[in-house]
Amino acid sequence: MALGALDTSPEHPAGHEILLEFPDNRLLIDLCGEFDRNLTDIEQALKVQIVRRGNQLLVIGEDAVRQRAVTVLQTLYQRLEGGRIVESADVDRELRMKPPQDPPSGGQFEMFKGGHVEIKTRKKLVEPRTDAQKAYVQSLFAHELAFGIGPAGTGKTYLAVAVGVSMFITGHVDKIILSRPAVEAGEKLGYLPGDMKDKVDPYMQPLYDALNDFLPGKQLAKLLEEKRIEIAPLAFMRGRTLSNAYVVLDEAQNATTMQMKMFLTRLGEGSRMVITGDRTQIDLPRNVPSGLQDAERLLTSIPKVSFNYFTSRDVVRHPLVAAIIEAYEADDKA
Incomplete structure (x- = not known):
């Protein structure tokens, strides 16, 4: 050329x-x-x-x-x-994106070769679209505990699950565990019918959607049946030690301080943990502090914990979503 x-x-x-x-x-x-x-x-x-x-x-x-x-x-x-x-x-x-920089020295993952970040899954190749997303993905591979904080539509959960699937299929972890608090988003849904799985699955649907993007349906169903991939409410994490696992806590702004402490202390040998959340979408009862905000305040000084932040510039949904977020941010500052 x-x-x-x-x-x-x-x-x-x-x-x-x-x-x-x-x-x-x-x-x-x-x-x-x-x-x-x-x-x-x-x-x-x-x-x-x-x-x-x-x-x-x-x-x-x-x-x-x-x-x-x-x-x-x-x-x-x-x-x-x-x-x-x-x-x-x-x-x-x-x-x-800014022009590609040299890949990190000593990196052990192929997606960093050539300066571009690419995440390989069974169904598709996932590429970060902004510099913040690229830095976020790199930190997910580099740190055992990583936070992704920012507004909706910035790819926090999607990229975290993609990295989890990549690490799982390459043998870096033995299982994937995806969790989120079962908190209603500002409206009472009443009693849901069915068994426990039927009751909690609506809260977990975004995690199922992400997995379906990265794994063939039959393989995903088998992995879920074998519990090599688990999707469960945050309350189900108590008492467990999660070893050799890739663990994601989504919607972490709706975890209480005690729940966040409980979740963070589940980290076991050979595991990776990712916490994602949006501080502007807290659905906890009034006067109940968010565990995400407390974790951010308490853990930023720990060198091996990474915090990655997103803004409306990193929104990768419809362009109107970025404009809507910017309008709300401007109103909050007024």
Whole structure:
């Protein structure tokens, strides 16, 4: 791939544009997207102009944004050369991410090679879309106890479960345990019918959804039956010692201080523990302190515990979700 050739024609002065040449026109078509949608997204995000000329793309703009657009185009084209597809989510991720840095030294996991973070599961390859997500995933592999704190839609739970599945299928842990407090989100649901599993499963559904994204249905069902993957309310963790396991506590803002202490002290040999939560969505009764806030206050000075924070800039759901979160944050500050 010939990249970085500079067009110095009088029509476009040197220093304000870069002409990129792509040898495989079929890959270039995929890079541009349907009706050049990918190019339009890059133009709007970075305030540049991209003109297609046969198998070339002319990038016009100020120095910093022009070079950023070139980096995004190069990275996406290299992704296509590697046999992967480029979707709008991949364009969005590259626009949010800073240029790839050197991978951590001494890393033992393949997803850090080449500077990009990739999580391999049975059904899909998961890639963080923002710098905060990338740092979060790296900390999940590097620390035995990690916290992910931020608003809804930032991938805290999804990425944590993806890392758990990756570590499980590569043999780094023997089982996965996913938990969350069975707390109603601001409304009384009344008595639910059925046995204990039927009663708690509605609270656990987001965890089942994440697992279904990463594991084939039959394999997941077998692992659940064999209890190599467990999904249980936080109250069921009492009295257990969790060894050689990958353990996730989701919606941790709804754990009380005593529940959080109980959960954290379950950590056993060879285990990893991840706690995710959103401090703005506490559903505990009034005057009951959140265990997540207490843990954050008490544990930040411990070197082997990592805290990763997300903002509305890391929201990877519909763009309106980020705008909604920003509106509520601005109202809280007013």
